[in-house]
Amino acid sequence: MYGWIWRHLPGNAWVRALISLLLVLAVVYVLFQYVFPWAEPLLPFNDVTVDNGMAVNQ
Amino acid sequence: MRPRTVVRTLSELCVTTGALLVLFVVYVLYWTGVRADSAMDEELGRLQDRWSRGAVGAAAAPGEPEAAPEQQLGDTPPEEGAPPGQPPDKPGDPSASSPQPGAPSRTPPRTDTPGQAPPAGAGPRAGRAFAVMYVPRFGAGWAKPVLEGTGTELLKRGLGHYERTARPGAPGNFAVAGHRRTYGDPFKDLDELRAGDAVVINDGTTWFTYRVDGRPYRTRPDDTGVIDPVPAASGYRTPGRYLTLTTCEPEWGHSHRLIVWAHLDATSPVAQGRPGALSA
Structure with a gap:
């Protein structure tokens, strides 16, 4: 998979390394901005109230 | 497909999964804390702005507490006339400085109509910060918006703040x-609170100093009785001005809740500066 990506990137090794870095950063951004905020409520750290039924509606 | 390709693809998947988990x-x-800390600082800043513009308490001049109307909250139980300012007569209650009869109450009785925008001067708008909490036990710099x-x-x-519970300093139970x-781990050390520890609330016009009673109490997640005006498990028996803090228990789980109760010990106008509990 990673080899395939590397082979399909344009330019010489330095350009490819730079593009790879940008790709990694883009993936991390998408994860932190969209994927993890969606996944985080599945963990038990949000339940701090004694009336979750009420809180859910807000 | 050659075995080599299969092994390599599998390895790459494992490495990717591991990296995802670490991230x-x-x-x-870490990152939720960074985001929450900046969000809380923002809320604090906005609150200070609002207070310095005098949006709060033009009516409640500092140092002129008016008598709090009884039956202030719709959900305060109709116990026969909770005398305002009656110190909670809990055994071992320090009652050092008597609570002033009638903490300044700018909040007229709240109508508990869901969805109705509170009229001007009523309780704070939902989702908006209206007070700052200080807990010296959590560190001198510990100040969080409520x-x-x-x-x-x-x-x-x-x-x-649990919307259906009392306002800070008002008769009933101010539950947070x-x-x-x-x-941001705001209540990380809630289990370290002990009897006598101060929990101070500033609502822009008044400092409310609450004192913790007993040790943190562990209960079930659906035990809404802990935020009752007079929580049955708290040891309080008479209506008073109480504070309840709730968070999850165990620290990294959600099977239980951790509860801390406190009673109002002293109030002082903001103009008089920080209360003794914070300067100590």
């Missing part, structure tokens, strides 16, 4: 929820 842990343990409501999104920006872990 997620970083997100939960927002109206306990929604999941709201609790990422500060502590949440906060994260134990993640999102």
Whole structure:
């Protein structure tokens, strides 16, 4: 998979390394901005109230 | 497909999964805290702005507490006339400085009509910060905004006030929820609170100093009785001005809740400066 990506990137090794870095950063951004905020409520750290039924509606 | 390709693809998948997990842990343990801390600072700043503009308490001149109307909250039980300012007669109550009869109450009786925008001068708008909480036991710099409501999104920006409970300093139970872990860990050390510890609330016009009673209490997640005006398990027997803090228990789980109760010990106008509990 990673080899395939590397082979399909344009330019010489330095350009490819730079593009790879940008790709990694883009993936991390998408994860932190969209994927993890969606996944985080599945963990038990949000339940701090004694009336979750009420809180859910807000 | 050659075995070599299969092995390589599998290895890459494992490495990718591992990296994802590490990143997620970083997100939960660190990044939520970064985001929450900046959100809470923002809320505090906005609150200070609002207070310095005098949006709060033009009516409640500092030092002129008016008598709090009884039956202030719709859900205060109709116990026969809770005398305002009656110190909670709990055994071992320090009652050092008597609570002033009638904490300044700018909030007229709240109508508990859901969805209705509160009229001007009524309780704070849902989702908005209206007070700052200080707990010296959590550190001298520990100050968190208290927002109206306990929604999941709201609790990422500060502590949440249970909407149906009393206002700070008012007769009844001022109940506040906060994260134990993640999102800034505001109530990380809630289990370290002990009897006599101060929990100070500033609502822009008044400092309310509450004192913790007993040790933190562990209960079930659906035990809404702990935020009753007179919580049955708290040891309080008479109506008074109480405070309840709730968070999750165990620290990293959600099987239980951790509860801390306190009673109002002293009030002082903001103009008089920080109360003794904070300068000590």
